[in-house]
Amino acid sequence: MDRPIRVLVSKPGLDGHDRGAKVIARALRDAGMEVIYTGLRQTPQQIVAAAIQEDVDVVAMSILSGAHNHLFPKVMELLNEQGADDVLVIGGGVIPDEDIPGLKKAGIAEIFTPGTTTGTTIDFIRKNVKRVQ
Amino acid sequence: MNIENKLLLGDKRACARLISLFENEEQEAIDLVKKLYNKTGKAHIIGITGPPGGGKSTLTDKLAKELRKRGKKVGIIAVDPTSPFSGGAILGDRVRMSDLALDKGVFIRSMGTRGYLGGLSKATQGAVKILDIFGMDYIFVETVGVGQSEVDIVKTADTVVMVMVPGLGDDIQAIKAGVMEIGDVFAVNKSDLQGADKTAREIQTVLDLGHRQDRRIPVVKVTARLNEGVNELLNEILSHMDYMEECGELSDRRGENARKEIISMVETELMNIIMKKAQKNDFLNNISNDVVLRKIDPYTAKDEILSLIKNK
Amino acid sequence: MIGGIFQVFDNDMLKQIKQEKEQWQQAKVNKALSRFPERMENFTTGSGENVNRLYTPEDVESLQYNDDIGFPGQYPYTRGVQPTMYRGRLWTMRMYAGFATAEESNKRYKYLVEQGSTGLSVAMDLPTQIGYDSDHPLSEGEVGKVGVAIDSLEDMEVLFDGIPLDKVSTSMTINAPASVLLAMYIAVAEKQGVSSDKLRGTIQNDILKEYIARGTYIFPTEPSMRLITNIFEYCSKYVPKWNTISISGYHIREAGSTAAQEVGFTLADGIAYVDAAIKAGLDVDTFAPRLSFFFNAHNDLLEEVSKYRAARRLWAKIMKERFGAKNPKSMALKFHTQTGGSTLTAQQPDNNIIRVTIQTLAAVLGGTQSLHTNSRDEALALPTEDSVRIALRTQQIVAHESGVTNTIDPLAGSYVIEAKTNEIEKKAMEYINKIDDLGGAPRAIDLGYIQKEIMDSAYDYQKEIEDNSRIVVGMNKFQIEEESPKGLLKVDPQVGERQKAKLAQLKARRDNDKVKERLEALRMACQGEENVMPFIVEAVKVYATLGEICGIMREVFGEYQQSVNL
Helix, strand or coil: CCCCCEEEEECECCCCCCHHHHHHHHHHHHCCCEEEECCCCECHHHHHHHHHHHCCCEEEEEECCCCHHHHHHHHHHHHHHCCCCCCEEEEEECCCHHHHHHHHHCCCCEEECCCCCHHHHHHHHHHHCCCCC | CCHHHHHHCCCHHHHHHHHHHHHCCCHHHHHHHHHHHHHCCCCEEEEEECCCCCCHHHHHHHHHHHHHHCCCCEEEEEEECCCCCCCCEEECHHHHHHHHCCCCCEEEEEEECCCCCCCCCCCHHHHHHHHHHCCCCEEEEECCCCCCCCCHHHHHCCEEEEEECCCCCCHHHHHHCCHHHHCCEEEECCCCCCCHHHHHHHHHHHHHHHCCCCCCCCEEECEHHHCECHHHHHHHHHHHHHHHHHHCHHHHHHHHHHHHHHHHHHHHHHHHHHHHHHCHHHHHHHHHHHHHCCCCCHHHHHHHHHHCCCCC | CCCCCCECCCHHHHHHHHHHHHHHHHHHHHHHHHHCCCCCCCCECCCCCECCCCCCHHHHCCCEHHHHHCCCCCCCCCCCCCCCHHHCCCCEEEEEECCECHHHHHHHHHHHHHCCCCEEEECECHHHHCCCCCCCHHHCCCCCCCCECCCCHHHHHHHCCCCCCCCCEEEECCCCCHHHHHHHHHHHHHHHCCCHHHCEEEECCCHHHHHHHHCCCCCCHHHHHHHHHHHHHHHHHHCCCEECEEEECHHHHHCCCCHHHHHHHHHHHHHHHHHHHHHCCCCHHHHHHHEEEEEEECCCHHHHHHHHHHHHHHHHHHHHHHCCCCCHHHHCCCEEEEECHHHCCCCCCCHHHHHHHHHHHHHHHCCCCEEECCCCCCCCCCCCHHHHHHHHHHHHHHHHCCCCCCCCCCCCCCHHHHHHHHHHHHHHHHHHHHHHHHCCHHHHHHCCHHHHHHHHHHHHHHHHHHCCCCCCECCCECCCCCCCCCCCCCCCCCHHHHHHHHHHHHHHHCCHHHHHHHHHHHHHHHHCCCCCHHHHHHHHHCCCCHHHHHHHHHHHHCCCCCCCCC
16 A cells, blocks of 8 residues: 655754754655654664664664764664664765765765755655665 | 564564554554464553643653563554645654663554544554564553544553643633543643642542542642652552452453444444445445435435445 | 934824835836836745835834934944944954864964954864763764864863963853853863953853754753853852853754744743843842853845844843843843854855855844854865865954944944844744743743744745745856865864873873762752852862763753654
């Protein structure tokens, strides 16, 4: 049946700038998705635990503190440990271009930098969700 | 290993996937619950309901932590409204339960109502059964909290906790007629705010007037945020369960709930069958237009639709 | 008093203007519109408020010169808080900076002072802002990233090495653990032989906006408010020149609010702090003169200038009428400004220099007391030294070449500026009334009301950008193919390890019995009712770490639980 895509929107790390995360949460809702919002200061362990329990199709993380190189790959590693490799993981925030190849290599499907429209993110999710809808 | 064994071995991923299958109305989930149904019935199901802004999630978080201290396993189902415009939803209850996420003995699941009215989602009861099979000792079901349509929780829970906040004032009279009747335990949350004593007294007065059973419905002042009164509230919840077991009300209530659940499923199924037939060749639209044009009256129209499934 | 002696426009004149405007509309405008329709159906400000085609005296018909505008340095302070404004002294050019370790930040500060910066502004890393030491598990990956890591007095000594604390004024962007960082600053000064009554500067110390918008909170509301009033009281006695709080609208605006919301929510927070201090037994005129504010500067020049003027006038009225302040200094709203980080684009980053120039003008025309200008590359990374210099030069060019500093409040009397000033004041007051109805700012935050209002505005703004009804140059119009920007600042990833090692050495070297003793004394103070500041000062002096001190307070006070209302 036609079910909504479930997305975990999360803020890993310690930065408290959640405007982007909240805007994307609303935009995904308005695009018909079910958004599980976790709030600030999530550890990679918490994010992965929530992703598993909520059985989400997508994990979307936003980070502006510069700790992405440390935290994003950690989330990937833990998801893989749990066998949850069918979850699409995307990231956003102030992330320098030169860091993107490394993050993609770690398994992050796409990185959305400042100025990306919510429409772009929504399209990306729809096209790339791994699980059969 | 198949999903059934994983579930029974305590694999959270299997549990989560099965709840999804229920939400998506997959036969696989129903078949599994059929098979394992005799493993349900052990959990104490606690409904958490009440008006929005009452701090239900924070209270659930604190009650769950208290149960964890007592060595019990806890499932939480938190329901939030689905947007009727987009079909999407923002499910934000986990924000208040962040540090439970990593607790091995806790499973939290957020659900959108997906068009279902009554404060829960269609799959909530299925999810409760999965968590019961999964071995949870206590299962909290937190309703949407949009107003007075939250009566569904009674059909699901053993104990209904009605969460109120100080300062409702005259509202209590208004609420009385609707949801006041469904609470087994009342919590006045945010009791550090002014007027908590007054609100608690007023609620107690209304309750004492309305109920003629041998059990006085307790009203507990709590401040979930500061973890004050949570223990006392939990004890009242647990003693409600003890009371029901002792006086036999538990089996009555569960019997009543089972009856309602069955009827509701039959209703849904019947409606599906009828609607499928009635919508064939635009029958329903045509007959409705005929009613408007006074070619036929609505009572006859009803009979004609029902005749589609009669005698078959 | 309509028709009173101070009414700016007399009634006969207004009547005539109205008539003539009507004629102009008929004869000229309609004709022009029939030939060339206007570019847009609705013209709106950066905050989405309507802008009329033309403003005339009609739009400010009830303006009273004395009550509404007045004179600089005088109630209601619409025209500025000092009688001579920038003819006397320019604003403080204060560049927010700090990264990696104390050593590196110290170098940057010395560079800035050499380049003509007149005040320091210290950026702390996130673990410091949230009260964790560099060796805490949650600090991993964050140490030294968005600011300097401060674990103990030792780091603070290095940070201000060679900078005479009796000469500079220092602003510290620190909130939840503000008391600890202030205590360290006092202790460093003491080692330099500077007594605390000579110290000048500001701690942000504004916890309410952390709950609303910025997110670096630690403790729940009540103990946080207590820490703040403890600081008010302590500083009024021992650090009298220190600005004890910087009530911040900056982050509220960054989170997506409108200009009127920025003013309304910030002043509502201000009211909550004044209430708390009065409730704690302080006399309003002892602490209110040390309150300061912090606003954003966005691109809509006229709206922004009006915003600052409205904020000043509204705060003056609140202090006088609501709190019965007697000291004029209690009524004068002093503020720092930072240009709007969220207005910067990652695309064609050099365009940001122009945006920052407009924003600088807004802040200066609005009468700011100090200013930080953002660097062009901040949508990409922390700014490089070159970018910071351009940003500082922007201020210097406005100060010395533009001429706008030579006369006070030069835009006053402009019909649109006065109309917008009225409008923002009115809207802000409506928000304050609504928050009062909900039971004050802390309660409104707990209910998620303020956050939701901001989010609604942020989402509207985003939708306008996405449907191209709002143009952001280089982002949704006038785009070009761009290469990845080069030469961005990179923080050495080894900073965390170095900081951890340093901390381990300190813990081995210091007198741990003494640390324990003073931490226990602090615990007792936290559990009781007395002012905790002296206990924190004593603890930092024996090199108790920030994490240890905040750890004790976490144990006693608990932690804040975020309220989300999406």
